[in-house]
Amino acid sequence: MYESATGAATGSNPADPETSSTAPAAAPAATAAPTPAAAPTPAPAAAAAPTPAPVTAAAKSPAPRSIQAAQALNALNVMVKGVLSSDASILDGLTEDSLTKLVKQVCARQPQPPEDAAVQNLINALLPVLKERNSGEGVSVAPTSAAAPSAGSKSTPTPAKPVDRPAASAGTVATTAAPAATASPKASAETDKTVQKLQDIRVKLLRLSSRLGQGPRNTVVAQVLYRLELAEHLKAGKGGGVRPGDASAQASAAGGRDRANALAIEQEAAGTPELDFTCTILILGKSGVGKSCTINSIFGEALSPVDSFSTKTTEVREIKGTVYGIPVRIIDTPGLIPCASESRHNAQIMAQTRRFLKKRQPDIVLYFDRLDMPARDYGDLPLLRIVTETFGQAVWFNAIVVLTHASTAPPDGQNGQPISYEMYVAQRSHVVQQMIRQAAGDMRLMNPVSLAENHPACRTTRTGDRVLPNGQIWKPQLLLLCFASKILTEANALLNLQENKAGRSFSQKPKQPPLPFLLSSLLQARAPRKIVQDEYEEEEAAFAAAEAEQAEQELPPPAKQVAIPAPDPALPPSFDGDNPSYRFRFLESANQWMVRPIVEAHGWDHEAGIDGFSVDKGFVMKKNIPTNVSGQLTKDKKDMQIVFEAEGSARHSPSMVTTSGIDIQTVGRQMAYTARAETRIKNAPINKTCAGLSASSVGGSLAYGAKIEDRFKPRPGMKLVLSGGVITSKGEKAYGGNVEGTYRRIGDDEAETARTTVGASFMNWKGENALGANLTSQFPIEEKTSLTARANINSRGAGQLTLRATSNDRLQLAAASLVPVIFAILGRCGREF
Numbered sequence: 001m002y003e004s005a006t007g008a009a010t011g012s013n014p015a016d017p018e019t020s021s022t023a024p025a026a027a028p029a030a031t032a033a034p035t036p037a038a039a040p041t042p043a044p045a046a047a048a049a050p051t052p053a054p055v056t057a058a059a060k061s062p063a064p065r066s067i068q069a070a071q072a073l074n075a076l077n078v079m080v081k082g083v084l085s086s087d088a089s090i091l092d093g094l095t096e097d098s099l100t101k102l103v104k105q106v107c108a109r110q111p112q113p114p115e116d117a118a119v120q121n122l123i124n125a126l127l128p129v130l131k132e133r134n135s136g137e138g139v140s141v142a143p144t145s146a147a148a149p150s151a152g153s154k155s156t157p158t159p160a161k162p163v164d165r166p167a168a169s170a171g172t173v174a175t176t177a178a179p180a181a182t183a184s185p186k187a188s189a190e191t192d193k194t195v196q197k198l199q200d201i202r203v204k205l206l207r208l209s210s211r212l213g214q215g216p217r218n219t220v221v222a223q224v225l226y227r228l229e230l231a232e233h234l235k236a237g238k239g240g241g242v243r244p245g246d247a248s249a250q251a252s253a254a255g256g257r258d259r260a261n262a263l264a265i266e267q268e269a270a271g272t273p274e275l276d277f278t279c280t281i282l283i284l285g286k287s288g289v290g291k292s293c294t295i296n297s298i299f300g301e302a303l304s305p306v307d308s309f310s311t312k313t314t315e316v317r318e319i320k321g322t323v324y325g326i327p328v329r330i331i332d333t334p335g336l337i338p339c340a341s342e343s344r345h346n347a348q349i350m351a352q353t354r355r356f357l358k359k360r361q362p363d364i365v366l367y368f369d370r371l372d373m374p375a376r377d378y379g380d381l382p383l384l385r386i387v388t389e390t391f392g393q394a395v396w397f398n399a400i401v402v403l404t405h406a407s408t409a410p411p412d413g414q415n416g417q418p419i420s421y422e423m424y425v426a427q428r429s430h431v432v433q434q435m436i437r438q439a440a441g442d443m444r445l446m447n448p449v450s451l452a453e454n455h456p457a458c459r460t461t462r463t464g465d466r467v468l469p470n471g472q473i474w475k476p477q478l479l480l481l482c483f484a485s486k487i488l489t490e491a492n493a494l495l496n497l498q499e500n501k502a503g504r505s506f507s508q509k510p511k512q513p514p515l516p517f518l519l520s521s522l523l524q525a526r527a528p529r530k531i532v533q534d535e536y537e538e539e540e541a542a543f544a545a546a547e548a549e550q551a552e553q554e555l556p557p558p559a560k561q562v563a564i565p566a567p568d569p570a571l572p573p574s575f576d577g578d579n580p581s582y583r584f585r586f587l588e589s590a591n592q593w594m595v596r597p598i599v600e601a602h603g604w605d606h607e608a609g610i611d612g613f614s615v616d617k618g619f620v621m622k623k624n625i626p627t628n629v630s631g632q633l634t635k636d637k638k639d640m641q642i643v644f645e646a647e648g649s650a651r652h653s654p655s656m657v658t659t660s661g662i663d664i665q666t667v668g669r670q671m672a673y674t675a676r677a678e679t680r681i682k683n684a685p686i687n688k689t690c691a692g693l694s695a696s697s698v699g700g701s702l703a704y705g706a707k708i709e710d711r712f713k714p715r716p717g718m719k720l721v722l723s724g725g726v727i728t729s730k731g732e733k734a735y736g737g738n739v740e741g742t743y744r745r746i747g748d749d750e751a752e753t754a755r756t757t758v759g760a761s762f763m764n765w766k767g768e769n770a771l772g773a774n775l776t777s778q779f780p781i782e783e784k785t786s787l788t789a790r791a792n793i794n795s796r797g798a799g800q801l802t803l804r805a806t807s808n809d810r811l812q813l814a815a816a817s818l819v820p821v822i823f824a825i826l827g828r829c830g831r832e833f
Helices: 002-010 017-022 024-032 065-080 096-108 116-135 167-174 189-211 219-235 247-270 291-299 340-356 381-391 421-440 474-495 515-523 535-552 580-584 811-832
Strands: 279-285 317-323 326-332 364-370 399-404 449-451 594-599 610-621 625-635 640-653 656-667 670-684 687-698 701-712 718-729 732-746 752-765 768-782 785-794 799-807
Touching: 065 096, 065 116, 096 116, 189 219, 189 247, 189 474, 219 247, 219 474, 279 291, 279 474, 291 317, 291 326, 291 399, 291 474, 326 474, 340 381, 364 421, 364 474, 381 421, 399 421, 399 474, 421 449, 449 474, 515 670, 515 687, 515 701, 515 718, 515 732, 515 752, 799 811
Parallel strands: 279 326, 279 364, 364 399, 399 449
Antiparallel strands: 317 326, 594 610, 610 625, 625 640, 640 656, 656 670, 670 687, 687 701, 701 718, 718 732, 732 752, 752 768, 768 785, 785 799
8 A cells, every 4th residue: 555655665774874864754664664574573554554455446345444544645645746645634625525526537637547436435535534624623544654744734643553564565565556546557568567677677776785785875776776767767758757846757756666675675585586686797907906806805705816016817717706695706807017018918918808708798897996096197098098999999888997095095285285085086086087088089988986995904894894984885885886787787778778878888889970971982983094005015015125135135234223312392381491301302212112201281380291101002913903002191199190092993895894992091080991893884985884882881880882973975075974872871871963074175286275174963961952063164374374263162052262373474473462461451450440
């Protein structure tokens, strides 16, 4: 019944200092209701009354008048106010007729309106209370909670006659409390099953916390219960969970917690069913921080060898044991060395750990560091990045930071006085968390921090548990964080929600690849590679080689090959008279690899401005497949960009050629790998058709694309190119097309004198269309002077117009640069005056 549900919820262990200090209103119920170990002790009727039938259903045997009145007031208050209470102030000012009308209207508005007989029973149970209240004599009503009646109540409830009954049975009564007021008849069987499983998860969490000596009001337990309620509301489509002003939702959530707490107390007292829970913990951290000592402290025995001067853990191994009656498996790993020269050693340890975890999936990761070793830099960041490269970024999404040597006295602050213990812990925690964010590449990540102290001289309680300087017993708190993390993982898997990064398991959902960028790269027109010499030229070269070989027998040996210096890099202009180009002079290599520096156009004085290099080489594979390999690497103080391209063309016939290639380039902070192939067929002397496919991988996500292209030459000097393509990934797709026309004017000497290109493009992605147009024209004005005009515009209203004049004779054109300077000066003067 309602009163039993509330009594069971407040019947926590009175010896728990957290429970007794944070909830003074619940103290009477905790004192009145016996603990599960003292079942024969009689309890008040409010918490130990026999189980009567609900007031919304026809009872076979009538209960005492006080119990029926309490049940009726509970039901009416829940339906009207959304609060579980036996407060009779709701009847003030009502008559028998108005009470009957009110009850019928309230029952008719319920999701599952009760039957007429149940409504009449409710009215009959409330009428004596109304008569007694209106007469001012009061009524004896069984209290439904340990809290006192509300301010609106005029009578003082008196307890009914006690009945001998174990308080543990209150959990059974709680499961049948007032279904008519809160239950929804439209819930499917699958939803009911999910709700029941979620309730079992709550009970499991509360049983775990009780074994660890932590009450339901522990901060970690309360946060996990709130997240479970929030996830349940999100799954049910109720929006953002329980709102502060929604009294009905708050009462329903509180009732769920109370019922789970009652069931947990009952199951722990009876010992059935057995707690089906195991936790596997992976230990990572630097060498010498106390990982093995912490393992021994958790199990309470020396299961892992310890040495103060050398590491004793040389291989990955699994340690099994039972802690507080809970099976726990810990995977111990050798310590990592935070030294650049030991990166190979750390990589070997991580590889060994990864092989060991193929058959043992951990539930939680503990990363160890020392509290007494402050680090003002990011010296451990390379070590954390090795862990990230081995297990992926998701390894940090289910990780807990453990700071050992937690009894260390805080150092002095800037003013010469010791800083507080809490501030010192916060500073060290922030440094470690910030390094983990850098290694994981997610600045929103917030890993919980737990403290540990394994020194034999550490202060302990009467039971032998070690206590930190802040008064916290660290062992139950650390285990509770581990168990709560696994509980949340189970709930997320049950509800199938899109969890955030802080609560994800070892599987991370890949990000969506940049489809517009990949589509633009796919639609780019590429000419097939050509062999420098055809068959006729090869025969001619062979004949010339034979003649040269014959003449070589008569002539003296030729001189050695003369080395050719490479061209100087085009350094940015400088006001300094010194020209540092001599620093970068080198001889061309004879192995056909062309290496050139990449010069930054906008650099500072007295700086070389070279921030990368490019490599290019062309060769022929199998005597008929021309191939080209090129790459470019640029790096500044923050980022590094890599571009690599390798492609080759295989000619099947004079009219058919296939070009295949591999592209590697940096996209943001990820690498994009693309494999592409296209075949071009010459249909007619003036027409060529091309079709191609591509497959790209960006950040673990795959994208597939296809394109078709047609080239048409209506007359000499004119070319029209039409192309269209589509690319798809994870159910999303982007498609678009390009149209480009080129006109070239050829002079009498077969040289190009002018070129005009007109193009248009469109792209559709996520239902949005993007249009663009561009125009480029280059033509001579006079003999040694040419003019280039460029213009482009897109559907968003952005555009650009550029005019550039190039001349070898008329240096007066340089004065055109004064035009924007003059306009800028005039504009500023106009604003000031």
